[in-house]
Amino acid sequence: xxxxxxxxxxxxLHEMQQSQNKITQLFxxxxxxxxxxxxxxxxxxxxSAVSNCGGLGLIGAGSMYxxxxxxxxxxxxxxxxxxxxxxxxxxxxxxxxxIQIILEEGVKIVFTSAGNPKTxxxxxxxxxxxxxxxxxxxxxxxxxxxxxxxxxxAEGFEAGGHNGRDETxxxxxxxxxxxxxxxxxxxxxxxxxxxQMKAAMILGADGVQIxxxxxxxxxxxxxxxxxxxxxxLQEGDTHLTLKELAPVRMVKNKFFNELEDIYNxxxxxxxxxxxxxxxxxxxxxxxxxxxxxxxxxxQVSALIDDILPVDAVFRNLLKEFEEANNPSL
Numbered sequence: 001x002x003x004x005x006x007x008x009x010x011x012x013l014h015e016m017q018q019s020q021n022k023i024t025q026l027f028x029x030x031x032x033x034x035x036x037x038x039x040x041x042x043x044x045x046x047x048s049a050v051s052n053c054g055g056l057g058l059i060g061a062g063s064m065y066x067x068x069x070x071x072x073x074x075x076x077x078x079x080x081x082x083x084x085x086x087x088x089x090x091x092x093x094x095x096x097x098x099i100q101i102i103l104e105e106g107v108k109i110v111f112t113s114a115g116n117p118k119t120x121x122x123x124x125x126x127x128x129x130x131x132x133x134x135x136x137x138x139x140x141x142x143x144x145x146x147x148x149x150x151x152x153x154a155e156g157f158e159a160g161g162h163n164g165r166d167e168t169x170x171x172x173x174x175x176x177x178x179x180x181x182x183x184x185x186x187x188x189x190x191x192x193x194x195x196q197m198k199a200a201m202i203l204g205a206d207g208v209q210i211x212x213x214x215x216x217x218x219x220x221x222x223x224x225x226x227x228x229x230x231x232x233l234q235e236g237d238t239h240l241t242l243k244e245l246a247p248v249r250m251v252k253n254k255f256f257n258e259l260e261d262i263y264n265x266x267x268x269x270x271x272x273x274x275x276x277x278x279x280x281x282x283x284x285x286x287x288x289x290x291x292x293x294x295x296x297x298x299q300v301s302a303l304i305d306d307i308l309p310v311d312a313v314f315r316n317l318l319k320e321f322e323e324a325n326n327p328s329l
Contacts, residue, residue, distance in 0.1 A: 022184035023207035026130060026151060027109060028083050030054030032207025033197070033317065034153075034186060035214045037087020037111060038161060039063035039296075040285040043221035044072040046214060048079035049310035058111055062089040063282070066097045073105040083109060085130075089162070090115025091246060103127055114162055114246070117147040125150075132186065134209075136164020141177045152181060153209050156189030160212055160298035163240055163247045171203065178204030192300040194320025210317075212298040218309045223288030226295065233301040245272060251295035255280060 023032035035042065035050040037058035047057030057080070059072050069086070076084055086107050088098055091114040099120055102110060110124055113134035121131045125148070132151040133144045144152045154177045156170025157163050170189040178185055187205035191197055192213035200208050215222060216230040233251065240249045241259060250256055262272055284293020308316075 036211035044076035051082035085109030158190035198324035225288035254291040
Protein backbone atom coordinates (compact mmCIF):
# COMPACT_ATOMS: atom_id res chain seq x y z
CA UNK A 1 0.00 0.00 0.00
CA UNK A 2 2.92 2.34 0.62
CA UNK A 3 3.86 4.90 -2.03
CA UNK A 4 7.10 5.97 -0.34
CA UNK A 5 9.06 8.46 -2.41
CA UNK A 6 12.63 7.17 -2.64
CA UNK A 7 15.17 9.50 -4.16
CA UNK A 8 18.31 10.99 -2.67
CA UNK A 9 17.06 14.26 -1.21
CA UNK A 10 13.94 12.59 0.16
CA UNK A 11 16.08 9.86 1.72
CA UNK A 12 18.35 12.39 3.41
CA LEU A 13 15.38 14.38 4.71
CA HIS A 14 13.72 11.19 5.93
CA GLU A 15 16.81 10.14 7.86
CA MET A 16 17.20 13.59 9.38
CA GLN A 17 13.55 13.85 10.43
CA GLN A 18 13.42 10.37 11.93
CA SER A 19 16.35 11.12 14.21
CA GLN A 20 15.52 14.70 15.16
CA ASN A 21 11.93 15.65 14.43
CA LYS A 22 9.25 15.74 17.11
CA ILE A 23 6.34 15.43 14.66
CA THR A 24 7.59 12.38 12.81
CA GLN A 25 8.32 10.71 16.13
CA LEU A 26 4.96 11.66 17.67
CA PHE A 27 2.83 10.37 14.80
CA UNK A 28 5.22 7.66 13.53
CA UNK A 29 5.37 9.14 10.03
CA UNK A 30 8.20 9.68 7.58
CA UNK A 31 7.90 13.41 6.87
CA UNK A 32 6.57 16.23 9.11
CA UNK A 33 3.85 17.05 6.59
CA UNK A 34 0.20 16.97 7.69
CA UNK A 35 -2.67 17.32 5.23
CA UNK A 36 -5.37 19.57 6.68
CA UNK A 37 -8.76 17.97 7.33
CA UNK A 38 -10.63 20.35 5.03
CA UNK A 39 -14.39 20.08 4.72
CA UNK A 40 -15.60 18.72 1.35
CA UNK A 41 -12.02 17.85 0.33
CA UNK A 42 -10.59 15.41 2.83
CA UNK A 43 -12.15 12.02 2.29
CA UNK A 44 -10.45 8.65 2.55
CA UNK A 45 -8.83 8.87 -0.88
CA UNK A 46 -6.91 12.04 -0.03
CA UNK A 47 -6.04 11.02 3.53
CA SER A 48 -4.78 7.56 2.53
CA ALA A 49 -2.76 8.96 -0.39
CA VAL A 50 -0.99 11.45 1.89
CA SER A 51 -0.28 8.78 4.50
CA ASN A 52 1.01 6.39 1.84
CA CYS A 53 3.49 9.08 0.75
CA GLY A 54 4.88 9.34 4.27
CA GLY A 55 2.90 12.28 5.63
CA LEU A 56 -0.13 12.30 7.91
CA GLY A 57 -3.49 12.27 6.13
CA LEU A 58 -6.54 13.60 7.94
CA ILE A 59 -10.18 12.79 7.19
CA GLY A 60 -12.29 15.94 7.51
CA ALA A 61 -15.21 15.06 9.79
CA GLY A 62 -16.71 18.56 9.57
CA SER A 63 -18.56 17.87 6.31
CA MET A 64 -19.58 14.27 7.08
CA TYR A 65 -22.63 12.77 8.74
CA UNK A 66 -21.56 10.19 11.35
CA UNK A 67 -22.28 7.19 9.10
CA UNK A 68 -20.29 8.78 6.25
CA UNK A 69 -17.39 9.41 8.61
CA UNK A 70 -17.41 5.77 9.68
CA UNK A 71 -17.40 4.65 6.04
CA UNK A 72 -14.47 6.94 5.24
CA UNK A 73 -12.46 5.67 8.21
CA UNK A 74 -13.06 2.06 7.22
CA UNK A 75 -12.06 2.69 3.60
CA UNK A 76 -8.98 4.59 4.71
CA UNK A 77 -7.89 1.62 6.84
CA UNK A 78 -8.21 -0.59 3.77
CA UNK A 79 -6.26 1.83 1.56
CA UNK A 80 -3.25 2.41 3.83
CA UNK A 81 -1.31 0.63 6.53
CA UNK A 82 0.23 3.96 7.59
CA UNK A 83 -0.98 6.27 10.38
CA UNK A 84 -3.86 8.62 9.56
CA UNK A 85 -6.16 10.77 11.66
CA UNK A 86 -9.48 12.60 11.79
CA UNK A 87 -9.99 16.36 12.04
CA UNK A 88 -12.92 17.28 14.29
CA UNK A 89 -14.15 20.92 14.16
CA UNK A 90 -15.93 21.41 17.46
CA UNK A 91 -18.37 23.98 16.15
CA UNK A 92 -20.31 21.23 14.35
CA UNK A 93 -23.11 19.04 15.82
CA UNK A 94 -23.03 15.32 16.73
CA UNK A 95 -19.65 15.67 18.43
CA UNK A 96 -20.18 12.92 21.00
CA UNK A 97 -21.27 10.53 18.25
CA UNK A 98 -18.28 11.49 16.11
CA ILE A 99 -15.86 10.85 18.97
CA GLN A 100 -17.49 7.49 19.67
CA ILE A 101 -17.09 6.43 16.04
CA ILE A 102 -13.43 7.44 16.10
CA LEU A 103 -12.87 5.30 19.20
CA GLU A 104 -14.84 2.34 17.87
CA GLU A 105 -12.93 2.36 14.57
CA GLY A 106 -9.55 2.43 16.27
CA VAL A 107 -8.30 5.77 14.92
CA LYS A 108 -5.11 6.74 16.74
CA ILE A 109 -4.79 10.45 15.93
CA VAL A 110 -7.30 13.31 16.25
CA PHE A 111 -6.89 16.99 15.35
CA THR A 112 -9.48 19.21 17.04
CA SER A 113 -10.26 22.79 16.09
CA ALA A 114 -12.71 25.66 16.63
CA GLY A 115 -13.36 24.95 20.29
CA ASN A 116 -11.98 24.30 23.75
CA PRO A 117 -9.04 21.84 23.66
CA LYS A 118 -10.02 20.52 27.09
CA THR A 119 -13.33 19.15 25.80
CA UNK A 120 -12.08 15.82 24.45
CA UNK A 121 -8.30 15.72 24.94
CA UNK A 122 -8.27 13.74 28.17
CA UNK A 123 -10.98 11.34 26.99
CA UNK A 124 -9.08 10.58 23.79
CA UNK A 125 -5.68 10.30 25.43
CA UNK A 126 -7.01 7.83 27.99
CA UNK A 127 -7.87 5.59 25.02
CA UNK A 128 -4.34 5.89 23.68
CA UNK A 129 -4.92 8.54 21.00
CA UNK A 130 -2.62 11.43 20.13
CA UNK A 131 -4.39 14.80 20.12
CA UNK A 132 -3.42 18.01 18.32
CA UNK A 133 -5.41 21.23 18.48
CA UNK A 134 -5.53 24.12 15.99
CA UNK A 135 -5.18 27.72 17.25
CA UNK A 136 -4.72 31.17 15.74
CA UNK A 137 -2.94 32.96 18.60
CA UNK A 138 -0.20 32.51 21.16
CA UNK A 139 -2.73 32.94 23.97
CA UNK A 140 -4.73 29.94 22.80
CA UNK A 141 -1.58 27.94 22.12
CA UNK A 142 -0.68 28.35 25.78
CA UNK A 143 -4.16 27.18 26.76
CA UNK A 144 -3.61 24.10 24.59
CA UNK A 145 -0.40 23.32 26.41
CA UNK A 146 -2.22 23.66 29.72
CA UNK A 147 -4.91 21.31 28.39
CA UNK A 148 -2.25 18.66 27.79
CA UNK A 149 -2.53 18.23 24.02
CA UNK A 150 0.24 16.29 22.29
CA UNK A 151 0.87 18.89 19.59
CA UNK A 152 -0.29 22.37 18.62
CA UNK A 153 -1.15 23.65 15.14
CA ALA A 154 -0.64 27.41 14.93
CA GLU A 155 -2.46 28.78 11.89
CA GLY A 156 -1.88 32.20 10.39
CA PHE A 157 -4.74 34.17 8.86
CA GLU A 158 -3.45 33.47 5.34
CA ALA A 159 -5.19 30.11 5.70
CA GLY A 160 -8.43 29.23 3.97
CA GLY A 161 -11.65 28.30 5.72
CA HIS A 162 -12.40 29.14 9.35
CA ASN A 163 -9.78 31.39 10.80
CA GLY A 164 -8.75 33.58 13.73
CA ARG A 165 -10.10 37.05 14.42
CA ASP A 166 -6.73 38.67 15.10
CA GLU A 167 -5.39 38.45 11.54
CA THR A 168 -1.92 37.40 12.69
CA UNK A 169 0.24 36.15 9.84
CA UNK A 170 2.04 32.82 9.99
CA UNK A 171 5.48 34.44 9.95
CA UNK A 172 4.58 36.50 13.04
CA UNK A 173 2.61 33.77 14.80
CA UNK A 174 5.03 30.83 14.66
CA UNK A 175 8.08 32.40 16.36
CA UNK A 176 5.89 33.93 19.06
CA UNK A 177 4.13 30.65 19.79
CA UNK A 178 7.51 28.89 19.83
CA UNK A 179 8.70 31.28 22.54
CA UNK A 180 5.79 30.40 24.81
CA UNK A 181 5.25 26.65 24.43
CA UNK A 182 7.34 23.50 24.61
CA UNK A 183 4.94 21.10 22.84
CA UNK A 184 5.59 19.99 19.25
CA UNK A 185 4.53 22.85 16.96
CA UNK A 186 2.96 22.56 13.51
CA UNK A 187 2.77 25.64 11.28
CA UNK A 188 -0.27 26.20 9.07
CA UNK A 189 -1.46 28.94 6.75
CA UNK A 190 0.25 30.03 3.54
CA UNK A 191 2.31 26.89 3.00
CA UNK A 192 2.26 25.18 -0.40
CA UNK A 193 5.94 25.02 -1.35
CA UNK A 194 8.89 23.19 0.14
CA UNK A 195 10.66 26.52 0.59
CA GLN A 196 7.73 27.76 2.70
CA MET A 197 7.91 24.55 4.72
CA LYS A 198 11.61 25.21 5.32
CA ALA A 199 10.90 28.81 6.33
CA ALA A 200 8.26 27.72 8.85
CA MET A 201 10.70 25.27 10.42
CA ILE A 202 13.44 27.89 10.62
CA LEU A 203 10.97 30.08 12.51
CA GLY A 204 10.42 27.34 15.09
CA ALA A 205 7.87 24.89 13.72
CA ASP A 206 8.54 21.16 13.93
CA GLY A 207 6.32 20.42 10.94
CA VAL A 208 3.67 21.90 8.67
CA GLN A 209 -0.02 21.45 7.97
CA ILE A 210 -0.94 22.05 4.33
CA UNK A 211 -4.47 22.62 3.07
CA UNK A 212 -4.81 24.57 -0.18
CA UNK A 213 -2.14 22.63 -2.09
CA UNK A 214 -3.82 19.33 -1.22
CA UNK A 215 -7.23 20.77 -2.15
CA UNK A 216 -6.05 20.93 -5.76
CA UNK A 217 -5.13 17.26 -6.06
CA UNK A 218 -6.59 14.39 -8.02
CA UNK A 219 -7.50 12.55 -4.80
CA UNK A 220 -9.33 15.45 -3.10
CA UNK A 221 -13.09 14.86 -2.92
CA UNK A 222 -13.98 18.40 -4.02
CA UNK A 223 -15.70 19.13 -7.35
CA UNK A 224 -13.55 19.42 -10.46
CA UNK A 225 -14.95 22.91 -11.16
CA UNK A 226 -13.57 24.05 -7.82
CA UNK A 227 -10.18 22.44 -8.32
CA UNK A 228 -9.85 24.21 -11.67
CA UNK A 229 -10.91 27.49 -10.04
CA UNK A 230 -8.14 27.16 -7.44
CA UNK A 231 -5.53 27.04 -10.20
CA UNK A 232 -6.89 30.29 -11.67
CA LEU A 233 -6.85 32.39 -8.49
CA GLN A 234 -4.52 35.37 -8.18
CA GLU A 235 -3.31 37.55 -5.30
CA GLY A 236 -6.22 39.39 -3.74
CA ASP A 237 -8.90 36.95 -4.91
CA THR A 238 -9.65 35.78 -1.33
CA HIS A 239 -10.80 37.71 1.71
CA LEU A 240 -11.34 37.06 5.42
CA THR A 241 -14.94 37.86 6.32
CA LEU A 242 -17.83 36.96 8.67
CA LYS A 243 -16.05 37.98 11.87
CA GLU A 244 -19.43 38.46 13.52
CA LEU A 245 -20.04 34.71 13.26
CA ALA A 246 -16.93 32.61 12.64
CA PRO A 247 -14.22 34.26 10.51
CA VAL A 248 -13.70 32.51 7.19
CA ARG A 249 -11.43 33.16 4.20
CA MET A 250 -13.23 32.68 0.91
CA VAL A 251 -13.04 33.55 -2.77
CA LYS A 252 -14.63 36.77 -3.94
CA ASN A 253 -17.54 35.52 -6.08
CA LYS A 254 -21.28 36.27 -6.40
CA PHE A 255 -21.99 34.77 -2.97
CA PHE A 256 -19.21 36.81 -1.39
CA ASN A 257 -20.63 39.97 -2.97
CA GLU A 258 -24.04 39.15 -1.49
CA LEU A 259 -22.45 39.05 1.94
CA GLU A 260 -20.79 42.40 1.26
CA ASP A 261 -24.20 43.85 0.34
CA ILE A 262 -25.54 42.70 3.72
CA TYR A 263 -22.64 44.48 5.40
CA ASN A 264 -23.35 47.65 3.45
CA UNK A 265 -26.91 47.86 4.77
CA UNK A 266 -25.98 47.54 8.41
CA UNK A 267 -24.03 44.33 9.17
CA UNK A 268 -27.24 42.43 9.96
CA UNK A 269 -26.16 39.26 11.76
CA UNK A 270 -29.49 37.50 11.20
CA UNK A 271 -29.29 38.13 7.45
CA UNK A 272 -25.75 36.73 7.37
CA UNK A 273 -26.89 33.57 9.15
CA UNK A 274 -29.82 33.17 6.75
CA UNK A 275 -27.56 33.53 3.73
CA UNK A 276 -25.08 30.97 5.07
CA UNK A 277 -27.81 28.52 6.01
CA UNK A 278 -28.33 27.32 2.46
CA UNK A 279 -25.54 24.73 2.44
CA UNK A 280 -23.38 27.23 0.60
CA UNK A 281 -20.05 25.48 1.28
CA UNK A 282 -21.33 22.17 -0.06
CA UNK A 283 -22.88 23.91 -3.06
CA UNK A 284 -19.59 25.52 -3.96
CA UNK A 285 -16.74 23.17 -3.13
CA UNK A 286 -18.52 19.82 -3.42
CA UNK A 287 -21.23 20.46 -6.03
CA UNK A 288 -19.22 22.86 -8.16
CA UNK A 289 -21.32 26.05 -8.17
CA UNK A 290 -18.65 28.74 -8.58
CA UNK A 291 -21.04 31.68 -8.28
CA UNK A 292 -23.58 30.90 -5.55
CA UNK A 293 -21.39 28.59 -3.47
CA UNK A 294 -19.02 29.37 -0.62
CA UNK A 295 -15.45 28.78 -1.81
CA UNK A 296 -12.92 28.45 1.02
CA UNK A 297 -9.22 28.59 0.15
CA UNK A 298 -6.03 30.24 1.40
CA GLN A 299 -4.04 33.15 0.02
CA VAL A 300 -1.39 30.70 -1.13
CA SER A 301 -3.78 29.55 -3.86
CA ALA A 302 -2.14 32.24 -6.00
CA LEU A 303 0.90 29.93 -6.15
CA ILE A 304 -1.07 26.84 -7.21
CA ASP A 305 -1.18 26.45 -10.98
CA ASP A 306 -2.07 22.80 -11.49
CA ILE A 307 -4.06 19.84 -10.21
CA LEU A 308 -1.62 17.10 -9.26
CA PRO A 309 -1.74 13.62 -7.78
CA VAL A 310 -0.65 13.57 -4.14
CA ASP A 311 2.61 11.77 -4.84
CA ALA A 312 3.63 14.55 -7.25
CA VAL A 313 2.87 17.16 -4.58
CA PHE A 314 5.16 15.29 -2.20
CA ARG A 315 7.93 15.05 -4.77
CA ASN A 316 7.75 18.80 -5.34
CA LEU A 317 7.66 19.62 -1.62
CA LEU A 318 10.68 17.47 -0.86
CA LYS A 319 12.65 18.71 -3.86
CA GLU A 320 11.90 22.35 -2.98
CA PHE A 321 12.76 21.73 0.66
CA GLU A 322 16.12 20.28 -0.33
CA GLU A 323 16.81 23.16 -2.74
CA ALA A 324 16.01 25.61 0.08
CA ASN A 325 18.77 23.91 2.08
CA ASN A 326 21.16 24.33 -0.87
CA PRO A 327 20.20 27.52 -2.73
CA SER A 328 23.02 27.07 -5.26
CA LEU A 329 21.40 23.87 -6.64
